[in-house]
Amino acid sequence: MDALLDIRGVIMDFGGLRAVDGVSLQVFPGEIVALIGPNGAGKTTLFNCMTGIYRPSGGEIRIDPTGKAGRRIDGLPPHRITALGLARTFQNIRLFNGMTALENVMLGHHCRTTTGLLGAIVHGPAARRQEQATIAAAYAMLERVGLAPYADEVAGNLSYGAQRRLEIARALATAPSLLLLDEPAAGMNPQETFELDELIVRIRDEHKVAILLIEHDMRLVMNISDRIYVLEYGKSIACGTPLEIRGNPRVIEAYLGEDGHA
Amino acid sequence: MPTLTRHLLHAGGIALWFMLLALPLLAVRVDTLHNVVEWRWGNLLWVGAGAFVLTLLWRSMAAWRQRPSKEPAALATAAGRLLDEPRLYRPAVGLLLGAALLLPWLVDTYQTNIMGLALIFVVLGLGLNITVGLAGLLDLGYIAFFAVGAYCYALLNTRFGLGFWACLPLGGLAGAVCGLLLGFPILRLRGDYLAIVTLGFGSIARIVIENWENVTGGAQGIAGVARPGLFGLELSLAGMTIYLYYLLLALVAVTAFVTRRLQHSRIGRAWVALREDEIACAAMGVDVARTKLSAYAFGAFWAGLVGVIFAARNTYINPNSFTFMESALVLSIVVLGGMGSIVGVVLAALVLVLLPEYLRAVAEYRMLVFGAVMVLMMIIRPQGLIIARRKRYRAREAA
Ligand SMILES: Nc1ncnc2c1ncn2[C@@H]1O[C@H](COP(=O)(O)OP(=O)(O)OP(=O)(O)O)[C@@H](O)[C@H]1O
Numbered sequence: 001m002d003a004l005l006d007i008r009g010v011i012m013d014f015g016g017l018r019a020v021d022g023v024s025l026q027v028f029p030g031e032i033v034a035l036i037g038p039n040g041a042g043k044t045t046l047f048n049c050m051t052g053i054y055r056p057s058g059g060e061i062r063i064d065p066t067g068k069a070g071r072r073i074d075g076l077p078p079h080r081i082t083a084l085g086l087a088r089t090f091q092n093i094r095l096f097n098g099m100t101a102l103e104n105v106m107l108g109h110h111c112r113t114t115t116g117l118l119g120a121i122v123h124g125p126a127a128r129r130q131e132q133a134t135i136a137a138a139y140a141m142l143e144r145v146g147l148a149p150y151a152d153e154v155a156g157n158l159s160y161g162a163q164r165r166l167e168i169a170r171a172l173a174t175a176p177s178l179l180l181l182d183e184p185a186a187g188m189n190p191q192e193t194f195e196l197d198e199l200i201v202r203i204r205d206e207h208k209v210a211i212l213l214i215e216h217d218m219r220l221v222m223n224i225s226d227r228i229y230v231l232e233y234g235k236s237i238a239c240g241t242p243l244e245i246r247g248n249p250r251v252i253e254a255y256l257g258e259d260g261h262a
Numbered sequence: 263m264p265t266l267t268r269h270l271l272h273a274g275g276i277a278l279w280f281m282l283l284a285l286p287l288l289a290v291r292v293d294t295l296h297n298v299v300e301w302r303w304g305n306l307l308w309v310g311a312g313a314f315v316l317t318l319l320w321r322s323m324a325a326w327r328q329r330p331s332k333e334p335a336a337l338a339t340a341a342g343r344l345l346d347e348p349r350l351y352r353p354a355v356g357l358l359l360g361a362a363l364l365l366p367w368l369v370d371t372y373q374t375n376i377m378g379l380a381l382i383f384v385v386l387g388l389g390l391n392i393t394v395g396l397a398g399l400l401d402l403g404y405i406a407f408f409a410v411g412a413y414c415y416a417l418l419n420t421r422f423g424l425g426f427w428a429c430l431p432l433g434g435l436a437g438a439v440c441g442l443l444l445g446f447p448i449l450r451l452r453g454d455y456l457a458i459v460t461l462g463f464g465s466i467a468r469i470v471i472e473n474w475e476n477v478t479g480g481a482q483g484i485a486g487v488a489r490p491g492l493f494g495l496e497l498s499l500a501g502m503t504i505y506l507y508y509l510l511l512a513l514v515a516v517t518a519f520v521t522r523r524l525q526h527s528r529i530g531r532a533w534v535a536l537r538e539d540e541i542a543c544a545a546m547g548v549d550v551a552r553t554k555l556s557a558y559a560f561g562a563f564w565a566g567l568v569g570v571i572f573a574a575r576n577t578y579i580n581p582n583s584f585t586f587m588e589s590a591l592v593l594s595i596v597v598l599g600g601m602g603s604i605v606g607v608v609l610a611a612l613v614l615v616l617l618p619e620y621l622r623a624v625a626e627y628r629m630l631v632f633g634a635v636m637v638l639m640m641i642i643r644p645q646g647l648i649i650a651r652r653k654r655y656r657a658r659e660a661a
């Protein structure tokens with residue numbers, strides 16, 4: 001089977017700092033893959049390279065949503081990458097705070113809809129149908145993450161855990177084939193984290209998306225991941241099943257060097 | 263009450279301080295003719311009393327703002343509900359429109375003329391509201407697009423004899439094209455840089471108009487621009503004023519209608535999302551460059567359009583109508599009205615244009631009063647007159 005996402009030797013330099021140093025990583029269709037590592041290891045930076053927010057200094061990133069021909073995406077602008085089937089959430093939540101929860105999700109549909117300026121002004125049958133479809137799909141998505149009662153609530157007023165789930169719903173609305181989650185459990189209480197396990201697995205199964213997630217919560221990572229990559233100082237130091245990673249001496253050392261991770 | 267005495271003491275202290283400051287300026291006058299010093303204690307008393315009252319007012323207002331009151335919130339939600347509920351706002355809009363239609367028959371030509379000017383600024387405010395209010399892209403040189411529309415018509419009319427109705431869409435188009443041209447170089451700019459560059463663009467446009475004498479007539483401007491025709495009818499001056507008023511009213515209605523449609527559409531949501539968070543917006547699949555350009559161009563389109571009407575209305579234009587003051591006025595309209603709120607912008611445009619006109623009686627102080635009103639607004643209601651509310655979308659069951 002061909003990899004859905006294929007990262008080879010990606011490098012990202014910030015001035016003199018090499019934040020990502022030759023990382024290679026694959027995600028196959030239907031997988032849940034975790035990316036872990038101490039603070040400042042370069043995990044978020046790697047996400048930013050994949051989603052076009054940074055242009056990598058070296059290496060190659062390809063995605064292959066159809067399983068036919070891979071496409072190089074490094075250096076493409078973010079919206080093109082999203083249109084190709086890569087969606088993400090942000091570590092420091094980036095919702096559209098002044099818009100309602102529903103509107104946030106509706107915005108996710110932007111790249112799957114076509115109504116332009118004229119279409120919106122004339123507001124003909126085609127535009128209406130598209131708008132209605134967007135509303136219905138956004139409602140369904142909010143229901144899926146358990147936020148339907150808050151559809152008209154302004155996103156900035158939602159609780160932290162709800163905001164994280166709203167980000168997931170918004171990303172899913174772009175109809176991705178690979179979903180990137182950057183610390184989805186951060187700031188959630190234990191009960192919410194517990195429910196998140198189930199949500200992520202359900203999303204994978206129902207939406208047929210592969211998931212790549214960054215997470216510090218080891219219980220969650222060990223529970224749901226098919227495979228785990230470990231990053232330290234920008235380098236990939238280990239890769240394997242949860243069982244292999246748990247017993248890997250280099251990983252234990254990397255984590256023991258750091259105190260207080262959850 | 264201890265708080266009251268504290269307020270009084272504080273106000274008294276401030277009054278004394280002001281009296282001290284004003285002493286050399288207002289109380290002492292050296293009469294050089296008779297070589298005596300004149301003491302005008304009366305003036306000083308006025309200063310003290312004024313400072314005392316104003317300080318008390320200020321402090322009680324501050325206290326009033328801090329008190330956890332429910333009343334303004336209730337008022338705001340009531341107004342919000344009125345704007346939300348089609349059954350309520352449709353008749354309200356109809357009523358307002360009816361009143362606006364009747365207006366020219368109830369007041370004299372002078373008043374109608376002033377109302378026309380206010381409507382021009384309503385359109386400008388609504389146009390800039392798209393760029394600044396919805397998409398969050400600052401533009402300090404917006405009046406340049408207005409100038410483009412006005413000069414477009416003035417030139418095409420005086421040089422090539424093109425009529426008003428042919429030039430109206432051309433003026434809008436010219437504005438939109440200039441909006442695009444401005445948009446391209448500043449796509450990546452934000453905040454202060456955006457402010458400086460758009461300010462520069464506004465100034466450049468004016469300097470070009472002032473110095474390109476063989477085309478734009480330089481500082482003398484262009485005279486003899488034709489008024490809009492009405493099926494070849496000859497209109498008196500009063501008739502023309504009323505005609506132009508209706509024309510502008512129609513344009514306001516169209517602008518408001520189109521803005522409303524767009525606001526709650528795919529494009530409008532992308533504009534607002536852009537204002538909220540550009541990076542997230544791009545990551546959600548919105549083409550940021552295109553969305554920004556469309557906001558600049560579409561905002562500029564209305565300025566170009568109303569610029570044509572402006573030139574036709576005045577029959578004479580010169581660079582003095584397109585200074586930074588006008589850009590600032592339009593921006594104030596958007597900010598005062600409440601970013602992104604159509605009703606707010608209309609209200610603010612009427613207030614900010616009509617207020618100085620009717621304050622002509624106190625000519626010297628009108629800018630002062632204008633400034634005071636703006637400062638008060640920023641203190642009492644920094645979000646603007648009307649806070650734009652998000653629409654609630656309802657899924658219609660597909661039967
Ligand atoms: N835009 C930037 N400019 C300069 N340095 C950066 C930039 N972004 C990240 N870095 C640096 O790159 C390194 C990796 O940061 P990154 O945010 O990717 O870490 P992380 O693995 O996501 O950590 P955490 O678990 O704390 O989120 C850090 O040293 C950080 O300071």
Ligand SMILES: [Mg+2]
Nearest residue numbers: 043044045091
């Ligand atoms: Mg991170």
